[in-house]
Amino acid sequence: MVEKQFNEIFSKNLVHFLKINQMTQAELAERLGVSTATTSNWCKGLKSPRMDKVDKMCKIFGCLRSDLMEDKGFLRGKKQSKGFLVNVLGRVAAGIPIEAITDIVDQEEISEDLAKTGEFFGLRIQGNSMEPDIHNGDTVIVKKQDDAETNEIVIALINGNDGVCKRLKKYAESIALVSINPDYEPMYFNQEEIDNTPVRIIGKVVELRRKL
Incomplete structure (x- = not known):
């Protein structure tokens, strides 16, 4: 060319x-x-x-x-996808804004309606702590937010480590991050531990993508 x-x-x-x-x-x-x-x-x-x-x-x-x-024919009347692409990250870590992470392993398309509701990113799951619902190698679509409701599955940062995918449980003076796999013990944090560890929610899982 x-x-x-x-x-x-x-x-x-x-x-x-x-x-x-x-x-x-x-x-x-x-x-x-x-x-x-x-x-x-x-x-x-x-x-x-x-x-x-x-x-x-x-x-x-x-x-x-x-x-x-490449010539995609955007301007020649071809039918366009109404989806929006989001980056799938291999990891997320404390102190690094999502948009600054360069460990991009893939991209996934989300619907236009979903894209209108906020900011999203994908995360490649590592490990088996969320089996049988979420498998090692699965991709989750995550809506960026700093809180969630009890029983929702979230991505959380603990003590500056990579983000973990867990079910959130809220109590009067504490929270728990719970694995679906019963081989893993729940992680409990009181308010002081949430503030000082620290424990920070960065998003809520809204979709699961599995490549067969």
Whole structure:
């Protein structure tokens, strides 16, 4: 593919994703750390970005490289998916914002209706503590939030370790993070331990994805 043709395809795809994300060229430029003239040239098809900038745009838009770099027919009347892509993380850790984590192992599509209700990410489950409901290697779709109702399955950070997937139990003066697998003992925390350990909920599991 000649450079001019690639630039034209990239520009059409970029304008498409700016439009559906309701983002201006200036806003994209600020998030990428480039000038507005640079994003303008991309949108006009005059130039194309380096691959590191393409990867940053994929994270911003929740899309794949191919969605930006290949002719997907977005502007030719082809039926478009109403889904939204979210990054699936291999791990989450304390002190690192979700959007800054680079351990991205996959992407999953969520519905437009679900996407409208908040911010989401995927997490690849490790271990068997939530079997038989959630298996090692499964992906859970997580809605970002700092609290949940009792009996809901959450992702929590404990003492700065990687996020754990557990069922939340709330009591008058304490909480418990409970594994579904009976081989694992529940983890109980009083309010002082919640504050000082610390224990922090970062999201609620809303969907389970299993690749057969």
